[in-house]
Amino acid sequence: MPTAIALLSGGLDSATAAALAQEAGQRVIGLSFDYGQRHRRELEAAAAVAEALGLAEHHTIAVNLAAWGGSALTDPAIAVPSDGVQAGVIPSTYVPGRNTVFIAIGLSLAEARGAERLVLGVNAVDYSGYPDCRPDYLEAFQQLANLASKAGREGHSTQLWAPLVRWSKTQIVLEALRLGVPVERTWSCYSGGSEPCGVCDSCRIRDAALIEAGRPDLASRAGQP
Numbered sequence: 530m531p532t533a534i535a536l537l538s539g540g541l542d543s544a545t546a547a548a549l550a551q552e553a554g555q556r557v558i559g560l561s562f563d564y565g566q567r568h569r570r571e572l573e574a575a576a577a578v579a580e581a582l583g584l585a586e587h588h589t590i591a592v593n594l595a596a597w598g599g600s601a602l603t604d605p606a607i608a609v610p611s612d613g614v615q616a617g618v619i620p621s622t623y624v625p626g627r628n629t630v631f632i633a634i635g636l637s638l639a640e641a642r643g644a645e646r647l648v649l650g651v652n653a654v655d656y657s658g659y660p661d662c663r664p665d666y667l668e669a670f671q672q673l674a675n676l677a678s679k680a681g682r683e684g685h686s687t688q689l690w691a692p693l694v695r696w697s698k699t700q701i702v703l704e705a706l707r708l709g710v711p712v713e714r715t716w717s718c719y720s721g722g723s724e725p726c727g728v729c730d731s732c733r734i735r736d737a738a739l740i741e742a743g744r745p746d747l748a749s750r751a752g753q754p
Contacts, residue, residue, distance in 0.1 A: 531645045532643060533646040533648050533690070534557075534639045535647075537578060539715060540731075541735060542650035543649075544705065544711075545701055545704055550646065555645075555646060557648070558586040558638070558644070562631055563589055564595065564630075567603065568716070568718060568719050568721045571716045573716070581711040581714060592631075594630070600622060609726075611733075613730060613733060614730050614733075614734070617658070619658055619659065619660065620658075623659050632647065635647045636687055640679065645688060647687050648691075649690065650691075651693070664695070670689060697738070698737070702738045702739055712747050718749070719731050719732075725749035727748075727749040
């Protein structure tokens, strides 16, 4: 069975991407990151999702991006935005270099394990417009992966696979439900509390999609109509 490494944040998107890789016949290894995020509750969700999906392995690596801050997700002094996503504006929840670091480490694990794919739950359509969640970024990183690894130089580089990159959040919810992803065990809230806040951008987008998909029961309590 071919192997895939799935970057697993604990959120709905990464869980759905991992489940899609399993459906495609991949043996999936999960990789999560403790990067000093204020919403560390997502790491518990990542472990729960890995268990529920029956992943072959699940690793959590510490990479302290909070040491220099620069994001509302790593610096408590910066407020988590709750005014909704603004078109053309990269929000303060963008973490400088986060996906570049995560993908590089994921590629290292993938090459060590002989994995064919690095599975990413990034989404550029119905989310916050982060620069490291866009198709051109992924295409450029694939070129780097081809050049930067022994496997790539030998012609069998790990392929970055981001099946959700152009999907709407509602499409992702519907696919998660079809695949049996434990949506209720995923975590999307940015605020760092023990319960979803229902007002941060991530909660708003998730709740709106769940309601549109006919599952308001899975939305955060604050986000329900």
